[in-house]
Amino acid sequence: MAEEKLKYKTLIIAVSVIVPLLVALLFGVRVPNVAPLTILPPIYATINGITAVLLLFAYWAIRNQKRALHETLMKTSIFLSLLFLVMYVAYHMTSDSTPYGGEGFIRYVYFFILITHITLSIGIIPMVLVTYVRAISKHFGAHKKIARITFPIWLYIAVTGVVVYLMIAPYYA
Numbered sequence: 001m002a003e004e005k006l007k008y009k010t011l012i013i014a015v016s017v018i019v020p021l022l023v024a025l026l027f028g029v030r031v032p033n034v035a036p037l038t039i040l041p042p043i044y045a046t047i048n049g050i051t052a053v054l055l056l057f058a059y060w061a062i063r064n065q066k067r068a069l070h071e072t073l074m075k076t077s078i079f080l081s082l083l084f085l086v087m088y089v090a091y092h093m094t095s096d097s098t099p100y101g102g103e104g105f106i107r108y109v110y111f112f113i114l115i116t117h118i119t120l121s122i123g124i125i126p127m128v129l130v131t132y133v134r135a136i137s138k139h140f141g142a143h144k145k146i147a148r149i150t151f152p153i154w155l156y157i158a159v160t161g162v163v164v165y166l167m168i169a170p171y172y173a
Contacts, residue, residue, distance in 0.1 A: 008133045016126040019085075026089050036095040041165055041172065044087040048161030051080045055155050071135070077154075078128065084161070101171040110167050117160040124154055 058073035100110050127150040134143035 008137075012126055012129040012133065015129060019125055020122045023085070023089055027092050029093050031093050034094050037091050038095065038172065040087045040091040041169070044084045044091070045162050045165035047080050047084045047087070048158045048165075051077050051084070052155055052158035052162070054080070055151065055158060059151060074132070074135075078132065081128075098168055098171050100168055102167065106167075110164070113160050113167070114164050117157055117164055120153055121157050124150070124157055128154065 054073050054077045058070050058077065061067075061070040061073060100107065100114075102110055127146065131143060131146050131150045134140075134146065
């Protein structure tokens with residue numbers, strides 16, 4: 001039991017450090033001679049929206065003792081988050097970042113949402129992994145305890161991903 005816990009802890013720490021570092025590294029890489037993947041932002045924004053809806057349904061499912069449905073919805077949400085990340089990195093490896101063109105108060109709102117979205121998206125990685133490991137390890141008391149924190153943060157990230165896209169979409173070239 002202790003050996004399995006250590007294995008998961010080591011894996012969670014490694015993934016939680018490697019993924020943000022890899023994303024940051026790849027963000028600065030441009031793939032030569034490849035057309036910009038401009039079709040991706042509306043797709044990955046939609047994926048964020050679907051993830052938000054699935055998270056809400058998963059919450060409803062567990063509140064109504066539909067454990068198998070909850071598990072399926074959560075696994076799907078994790079998969080969609082990974083798919084989002086791959087598309088996000090692919091887009092930024094083929095396209096320059098789009099500057100936000102809004103002015104005045106809305107500009108501050110946009111950057112507040114963007115910064116909190118990015119910061120929390122880094123911090124959610126270990127939280128989702130710990131929450132998931134506690135569930136698959138059948139430590140449901142500990143799972144529920146961290147899920148109460150993980151769920152609203154993950155939901156915020158999914159919703160603000162859509163909001164950020166909608167706010168910057170008019171400025172895409």
